[in-house]
Amino acid sequence: MKYRVFVDGQAGTTGLQIMDRLAARSDLEILQIDPEKRKDIEERRKLLNQADVAFLCLPDDASRESVGLVANDRTIVIDASTAHRTNPAWVYGLPELSHSQREAIGKAKRIAVPGCHATGFVLLVRPLVEMALLPSDYPVTCHSVTGYSGGGHKLIEAYKQMEGAGKGMEAARHYALTLQHKHVPEMRLHGGLSVAPLFTPIIGNFERGMAVAIPLQLWSLPKKPRLEDIHGCYRAHYAGQRFVRVQPLGEAALPEAGYFDPTACNGTNRAEIFVYGHEEQALLICRLDNLGKGASGAAMQCMNIALGLDEGLGLIE
Structure with missing residues (x-):
């Protein structure tokens, strides 16, 4: 059958x-x-x-x-x-x-x-809230760089033709400037937050791929977690999950040339989680294919x- x-x-x-x-x-x-x-x-x-x-x-x-x-x-x-x-x-x-x-x-x-931006956001935030490393009322800020394919046929064609909404395509561009992107409600709800995050998406001149990034001031969090605590939280939460991979902590996960590639998961259903930073600050990144995972x-x-x-x-x- x-x-x-x-x-x-x-x-x-x-x-x-x-x-x-x-x-x-x-x-x-x-x-x-x-x-x-x-x-x-x-x-x-x-x-x-x-x-x-x-x-x-x-x-x-x-x-x-x-x-x-x-x-x-x-x-x-x-x-x-x-x-x-x-x-x-x-x-x-x-x-x-x-x-x-x-x-x-x-x-x-x-x-x-889930929405593409929301997928990366929730994968990063939910485990931290559940483990009380991040308070549910924390004013989370999120920046997400994405390829233009998420905008649908009209935007894809505009980029290919370099006209209309595709003008200025050589530069990365912020959008959803009123801070009311349609993914925000699900980001708050399924991220386990009691307040909406400040979310700023950015579209780039590439077709597909995404890097959802959340910066944290570690010193401002009640438990003052270390990078190792956050990384350990992810390792525990996603243990055995075949499509979510927590990358090594420290220099082993740094890009060779120093520039993060949002397209490295393209063509897969994989999401990769990275923890960068130092004693006082962290940068959490989830990379995925916006048309895949x-x-x-x-x-x-x-x-x-x-x-x-x-x-x-x-x-x-």
């Missing part, structure tokens, strides 16, 4: 990435929609209800509409939009969040895939878990 899978929104950036990964799987039957009917609500309703797993790669409102079309209690819905990431009725699709999260995903029929790879990982399959099936570590 093959599981039937439908991707609602397969023409978008995340949808295309998921379709590529599904195409390599012999254990799945891909339900295809006629391109001329991809906005036909009745055709979508039929396919959504035929599917064992339905991926939603749509804008928020369209995702909510698609969920409303599912009229059975069998179809597993995995939503890649922002629409349901803070909804308590949905399971947050980050298996490494806690020791119980993988089991929750395995039992869920509604799974919200930050989007389509995470969605596939959740599907594998929800179906009771090998978690890494079809994914590159």
